Amino acid sequence: MKNTVNNFTNVISLTSILLLLMLTLASCNSKEKSETGNRDGSIENVDQEAINITENQFKSGGMELGKISMQEFNTVVKANGMFAVPPQNQADVSAYFAGYVKDIELLPGHAVKKGQVLFTIENPEYVQAQQNFLEAKGRLSYLKSDYERQQELMADNVTSKKVFLKAESEYTVTLAQYQSLKKRLSLMNINPNTLTGENIRSVISVTSPLSGYATTVNASKGMYLNPSDIAVTVTNTDDLHIELKIFEKDLPMVKTGQQINVRLQNNLDNVYKGMVHLVNKSINAQNRTVDVHGDLVNEEEVKLFAPGMYIEAEILTTSAEHPALPSEAVANIDNDFFVLVKKDSTNFKRVLVKIGAKNNGFTQILNASDFKPETEFLTNGAFNLITE
Numbered sequence: 001m002k003n004t005v006n007n008f009t010n011v012i013s014l015t016s017i018l019l020l021l022m023l024t025l026a027s028c029n030s031k032e033k034s035e036t037g038n039r040d041g042s043i044e045n046v047d048q049e050a051i052n053i054t055e056n057q058f059k060s061g062g063m064e065l066g067k068i069s070m071q072e073f074n075t076v077v078k079a080n081g082m083f084a085v086p087p088q089n090q091a092d093v094s095a096y097f098a099g100y101v102k103d104i105e106l107l108p109g110h111a112v113k114k115g116q117v118l119f120t121i122e123n124p125e126y127v128q129a130q131q132n133f134l135e136a137k138g139r140l141s142y143l144k145s146d147y148e149r150q151q152e153l154m155a156d157n158v159t160s161k162k163v164f165l166k167a168e169s170e171y172t173v174t175l176a177q178y179q180s181l182k183k184r185l186s187l188m189n190i191n192p193n194t195l196t197g198e199n200i201r202s203v204i205s206v207t208s209p210l211s212g213y214a215t216t217v218n219a220s221k222g223m224y225l226n227p228s229d230i231a232v233t234v235t236n237t238d239d240l241h242i243e244l245k246i247f248e249k250d251l252p253m254v255k256t257g258q259q260i261n262v263r264l265q266n267n268l269d270n271v272y273k274g275m276v277h278l279v280n281k282s283i284n285a286q287n288r289t290v291d292v293h294g295d296l297v298n299e300e301e302v303k304l305f306a307p308g309m310y311i312e313a314e315i316l317t318t319s320a321e322h323p324a325l326p327s328e329a330v331a332n333i334d335n336d337f338f339v340l341v342k343k344d345s346t347n348f349k350r351v352l353v354k355i356g357a358k359n360n361g362f363t364q365i366l367n368a369s370d371f372k373p374e375t376e377f378l379t380n381g382a383f384n385l386i387t388e
Contacts, residue, residue, distance in 0.1 A: 049350045051340060053378075064163055065342060066379035068371060069360040071324040074316040076261075077253055079292065081244035083309045088309075089236040091209045094229055096187045099123035101223045106232060110214045117205045120218055126188060130200045133181035133192060138172050149172040165244050212236035215307070238301045242274050242294035243311050248283050251290050253317040255279070260294045261314040268312070273297040276315065323368035324355065329379040330355060330363050340378040341371070348378055 083299040088185030099121035106118060150167040153159035167224070182192045188204045216233035225231055242262060246254060258273035273296070292315070296302055330353065331338050337355050340348040 001155045025078075045215055050343070051348045051350065052346055053348060054346060061381045063378060064374045064380035066329070067328065067374070067376055068323045068325055068365055068368050071360070071364075072319050073322050073324070073357045073359045073362075073364060075253070075318045076316055077246055077250045079244040079246045079250075079313045079315060081242060081292075081311055081313060083240050083307055084243040085235055085237060085304045085307050086239055086241065089210070089212070089239050091234045092119060093206060093208065093231040093234060094227060094230045095121050095123070095206050095225050095231065096227055097123065097126070097204070098224070098226050099126070099204070099221055101219050101221055101225060101231075102219075104219055104221055106214045106217050108214060108217050112212060112234055114208055116208045116210045116341040118208050118214070118234075120203050120205050121225060122203045124350065126204055127200055127202050129181065129184055129188070130190065130195060133178070133185055133195065134197060136174055136178040136181055140171075140178050142247070143167070143171040143174050180198045206231070208232075208234050210234055210236055214236075235307060237302065237307065240307065241277065242296070242307060242311070242313065243291075243313075244292040244294065244315075245284075245287075245289040246292055246315070248288050250289060251283075253280070254290075254292060254315055255317075259316040261316070262296075263312045265310045265312055272301055274313070322364045324362040324364050325377055326379045327358060327361055327363045328381075329377050342376040342378065 018096065036149060057063075100123065102120045102122045104119035106112075140295065147167045147170075150159055150164040154161065154164040185192045185195065189207060190204065191203075212234045213236075214232055215235040217231070219225060219231035242260060244260075254276065254277050258276045260276060262272040262274050263270065269329075274294040275297060276292060277295050278293040280293075283290055294313075329339055337353050338350050339353050342350050344350050354366040356366050358364070
């Protein structure tokens with residue numbers, strides 16, 4: 001019995017030793033595995049930042065390499081505005097004399113020439129003005145002769161001064177009436193030099209003061225027009241220019257001769273070049289803005305636009321050079337910006353960068369000093385690889 005107990009005790013001891021050895025080995029294996037796992041983990045972390053690109057992928061994807069270079073970046077002043085024409089290129093046409101519209105065939109958009117008849121108006125009073133002119137013209141010839149005769153008699157002391165002054169007064173008054181009526185007829189577009197009793201008319205023509213387009217037509221046939229009523233607006237678009245409004249805080253930065261990038265509000269992709277022509281020195285007291293006028297650089301582009309079209313613009317003020325990469329080389333992932341740095345012929349590493357301004361397809365790299373001058377970046381095709 002005693003031997004049996006001893007044997008049982010020995011078995012338990014041996015079992016305990018074996019279990020202890022197994023636990024020790026398992027602990028070591030676990031530790032070694034854990035260490036290996038940590039190493040693998042670090043490798044996996046590197047692998048997450050590493051991207052392999054084969055030569056075929058590089059060529060078929062049209063990928064390109066490039067280095068950080070110094071690029072010019074502009075400080076811009078943003079502004080809103082519209083296309084407009086100078087005051088001398090737009091005319092609000094009204095009749096100088098009241099009357100009824102007899103004929104008008106204009107529609108908004110019709111091209112007109114300077115001196116072309118826009119519409120005609122009719123009024124019996126026009127007849128009276130022509131009659132008065134012809135009467136004054138007829139009396140003037142007689143009164144002029146009488147005045148000259150009395151002047152000669154006065155010089156010879158043949159006539160009295162009273163008779164001479166009366167002749168002079170009548171001639172002077174009639175001459176003034178004649179000149180006044182002559183000017184009045186000219187405003188009616190009636191030639192006083194060819195006017196006779198046979199061609200007196202009650203209809204006068206209103207002509208265009210400039211060449212351009214009828215942009216507004218307010219008159220219609222049969223309408224009664226007062227002298228203050230605007231019947232037609234004619235606009236010449238040859239000198240179409242840019243009118244912008246900037247805030248007063250931006251006024252010190254804006255100067256004549258600076259470049260303007262112009263975009264239409266419904267088409268922001270196309271950029272048209274302009275130049276600051278004039279900066280107003282007065283500030284609008286209501287909205288605290290300043291008017292800026294500019295001209296398009298390409299005069300042919302003027303034909304593409306019309307007065308009143310709203311635009312968005314950037315006025316390029318100061319400029320400076322900064323290290324930069326093409327914007328296609330930088331990918332935005334949750335407001336963090338990454339680039340692909342070439343490690344060897346087929347391997348690239350994803351690296352976090354800090355960016356600044358963007359201009360002309362380039363993005364400023366604020367931490368450019370972290371890279372060596374010979375460091376190459378994937379400048380084309382990087383975005384999809386980084387974001388995958």
